[in-house]
Amino acid sequence: MISPNEVAYMSASQLASKIKTRELSPVEVTEAFITRIEERNKSLNSFVYFGYDDAMEKAKEAERAILAGEDVGLLHGVPTALKDLFGAKRGWVSTFGGIRALKDNVVNYDNPYCERLEKEGAIFVGKTNSPILGFRAVTDNYFFGPTRNPFDLSRNPGGSSGGGAAAVADGLLPIAEGSDSGGSTRIPAAWCGIFGFKPAGGRVPYFSRPDGFRTHIFSTEGTLTRTVEDAALGLSALVGYDDRDPYSVNEKLDFLSALRGSIKGWRIAYSPNFGVYPVDKRVADVVAKAVNIFKQAGAIVEEVDLVIPYPQRELSDLFCRIAMRGCISFFEGYKTKGIDLLKDYRQDLTPQCLQWMDKVYQMNLLDINRDQIMRTTIYDSIQNVFKNYDLLITPTVACLPAENAADGNTMGPTHINGEEVDPLIGYCLTYLTNFTGHPCASIPAGLVDQRLPVGMQIIGKRYGDVDVLTASAVFEQLKPWYHTYDICKNRPLDIVE
Helix, strand or coil, X not given: CCCHHHHCCCCHHHHHHHHHCCCCCHHHHHHHHHHHHHHHHHHHCCEEEECHHHHHHHXXXXXXXXXXXXXXXXXXXXXXXXXXXXXXXXXXXXXXXXXXXXXXXXXXXXXXXXXXXXXXXXXXXXXXXXXXXXXXXXXXXXXXXXXXXXXXXXXXXXXCCHHHHHHHHCCCCCEEECCECCCCCHHHHHHHCCEEEECCCCCCCCCCCCCCCCCCCCCECCEEEXXXXXXXXXXXXXXXXXXXXXXXXXXXXXXXXXXXXXXXXXXXXXXXXXXXXXXXXXXXXXXXXXXXXHHHCCCEEEECCCCCCCCHHHHHHHHHHHHHHCXXXXXXXXXXXXXXXXXXXXXXXXXXHHHHHHHHHCCCHHHHHHHHHHHHHHXXXXXXXXXXXXXXXXXXXXXXXXXXXXXXXXXXXXXXXXXXXXXXXXCECCCHHHHHCCCEEEEEEEEECCCEEEEEEEEECCCCXXXXXHHHHHHHHHCXXXXXXXXXXXXXXXXXX
16 A cells, blocks of 8 residues: 555656556555545645545546556546636535535536546546635635645635645645636745646636626636646646637647746846735745846846836726626526525625625626726736746735634735735735736745745746746756745644634
């Protein structure tokens, strides 16, 4: 039998390789990860749905395929997990971020992450925690409670893909789903010291019904991993045209080859704050030091001023309006099923969610048009940077991980450097690229006080996913972060009250 600790911090790439060569058994690997989840999840609260029976059945099928010498997929036998938000697997429960009224809500479809990774042989062991409708940058809800950060159990892992990020950092999985509508992959990656990748809008299919055109924002599937190579492997499985998504891009890229690229001679723009955000000095210092790593690889790094003509509080309000408009079809869809969440189950939703939903129901066409003009202005501001530069670098999150609350409604900070910010998402420098569709990643930049992770955001040109991966791989080689997971490995296993 394989020891859970033996495989815990193997990468997805290593596991897939060893399974293909029969050095490891898919059944034993799956059993080992399930054992580790059972040992450590109680203190972490990263998993909220456990699909162990389905996982073991798939593992046995995977083993039979290996023994029969069949051709297998990129992630054959590798455990992964869905996010309990819009991540869906036929026959599994979806609470859409811990909505109590949906505790028995079984779905009859697979979302793209499930559909495409299962095709490549990945094994789904369960679903991970998320905030209600993903509408905040931390992971907590009234039904399941907060997920804890494996670097410091008193703190939150970020959101909305916080359950998956915490699980990957804690060695419960090598790769997890991280959907991203405002930074939901990158924010928890930053706070959990892992690599989170958000593809360009349209690069990975995103099925949204009944609003298939989802004009509210660029939402996308992403990956949460400990290595850049694993992100490239996951993206190789995820990308590709799908006619169910009207924005789907019909282009296949060689992400794995991007890992061997050079950034010598590249021009890299560095903005410490997007020109408008207050950033905690401890975070700013870590990122300012980390960005200079690119100079060691032969790149030219220059600080730039972005011309964004809106204060950060107007930007976060814009995000809340646009993101919540995207939830209208969700609420209306469940009304047709006899579940009126806004009328009969308001106590299941946070006050902030209700506040913004009530606001957007009152918006008119002129209000929506003004929002789209603001969004276009932001797009132009970022595009102007790329007239002269290959990449744009910023901090991912402006502060250190938030402390968990006890009421199911954990929030971020209300002030940074004395300036008021929206505690839902105003401390995150991520959602602007969901307005614009640019690809980006959060990469571990370093630690504060030798224990709390800080993320650095790498933004590429509109379809420059390969460039982001190349720069990330170069950074990982010059400033590896694998040793930081010793903090997670040695964390206490008792529950923090």
